[in-house]
Amino acid sequence: MMLINAYIGKSIRDLIPECNKVKDYIKATKEQFVSFDKALASTFMDKLSMMKHCKSKSVREHIIEVRDIAAQFKSLEVNICESFIIHLILNTLPT
Secondary structure, three states: HHHHHHHHOOHHHHOOOOOOOOHHHHHHHHHHHHHHHHHHHHHHHHHHOOOOOOOOOOHHHHHHHHHHHHHHHHHHHHHOHHHHEEEEEHHOOOO
């Protein structure tokens, strides 16, 4: 355990409960990162739902920004339908 703790940053070590066995420590680490992924996905969803096109950016930049956030969902293994992204982009553009 001392060897593992030597290679893990203090900020991460503080998030994981104390364990005496390596197997328990790895399990606790996996559980911690699953909850982190859920929180991150929630943050991305909030960003998408609050986005509006502002006049200081071009429409192209706005579309790229929405697509970048959608791509971040894929890295979390959350599937978002392409038609939903298109619908979202069209709804956030000015009329």
